[in-house]
Amino acid sequence: MVRSPFSTPPALLRQARQQDGVISGSQAQAFGLTRRQIARLVHSGEWQYPGRGAYLLPGAHPHRSRVRAALLHRPDAVACEITAARLLAFGGLPVARPDEPVHLLLPFESARRQPNGVKLHWDDVPHAHVTDIHGIPTTSAPRTLVDMVLRRDRDDAVALMDAALRGGHLTDLTSARSLAFGRRGAAARSSWWRHADGRAESPLETRLRLLLTDAGVAPEQLQWQVRDDSGRVVARLDLAWPSRQLDVEADGTSVHGGPVALYRDRHRQNLLTTLGWTVLRFTWPDVTQRPGYVTHTVTRALATGSGQP
Known part of the structure; x- marks a missing residue:
């Protein structure tokens, strides 16, 4: 990026910060810039020109600035x-x-x-x-x-x-x-x-719940708390059938993708297994690309008491 040979007036920068990094052409001229100077700022890459007489300055808010520019005029x-x-x-x-x-x-x-x-x-x-x-x-x-x-x-x-x-x-x-x-x-x-159910914590949980409901195996509970023998809550289950001790988890990459999450999930699953629970885990590709596999696995687990497909 080639910087322009002049600096943006501080007062203009303050005004732009109040507008999420957006300034109109008329505002820029009111702060003393000429059209030629504005054009050079755009040409140098210091300013962006999304159109309709709006300009985005460095540090502009990634979302609100585009909205403000579109709303101009x-x-x-x-x-x-x-x-x-x-x-x-x-x-x-x-x-x-x-x-x-x-x-x-x-x-x-x-x-x-x-x-x-x-x-x-x-x-x-x-x-x-x-x-x-x-x-x-x-x-x-x-x-x-x-x-x-x-x-x-x-x-x-x-x-x-x-x-x-x-x-x-x-x-x-x-x-x-x-x-x-x-x-x-x-x-x-x-x-x-x-x-609708506000207990769902992600779009994947919603899709998984709807898929199973459509298949006639709607979960008995959502966000079900499991306690150990001392009464301490040791896990909260995405979709649960407490009567069958079946836990179905929606494994989104944003929450379950890292090594720390992997370790936590394994520890949690082992703990649930010792308490008699069967744990099934499904990913976004499972739910969207292999729905039959998901419904078959859950239906079989409910029928046999085993989570193994």
Whole structure:
């Protein structure tokens, strides 16, 4: 990167920090920079230009800066969908891709051209459905959840419901269900809401629970505590059948992938075995690519009392 031969005014830097590292072209000129100087900052790589007269300065927030840039000159727009979910800190979201667009919601009468890097949606949003996150207008948690549920398959939708409940964004799903009423796709998804359970700790746990429920072997308990002879809690099980002492674990790489986690899981499994429990472990590829293997193994374990396939 070739640095420009002049420095950015300190006052401009302070303003940019208050805006997650974003500055508009008009603001930059108000702080004394000429258009030529702005162009040289972009050409040198010190500033990034995502478009619409917005510039990203070094250290810009990786998510909020892109949202602020997309909102520039769109005073009636609101961050929505997965963009809003990230601002609201919903759990269980996929890792953001570099090319993930910023989702914005605009009134029906707004222009319909889809700009690069931005995905526009149109609807009339009551003020009650909008909240403020770091100064960014964002759809509320119930509205965000509904918008996402209506555009996803069942397993992803229920995982979002589970995460919203577990994260405390919603205490129940009543408000979200009411917002879905009458919208396109809501009727076909009406039965999905009853599958939600805020005790699930990951999308993999949700998918595993739904898979087994569909197969007729729904878990008896979630996050079941196992105690030793002294009454001390020694383990908390993802999906449990206490009546058969069967434990089914969802092994996501983020929690169970490292050597420390491997040691902990082995110690825990040995302890459960000494207490008479059978432990089965399934990964994301198991659940998504070999669902028959998963359901067969669990069904056989329940029928025979053995976890061996």
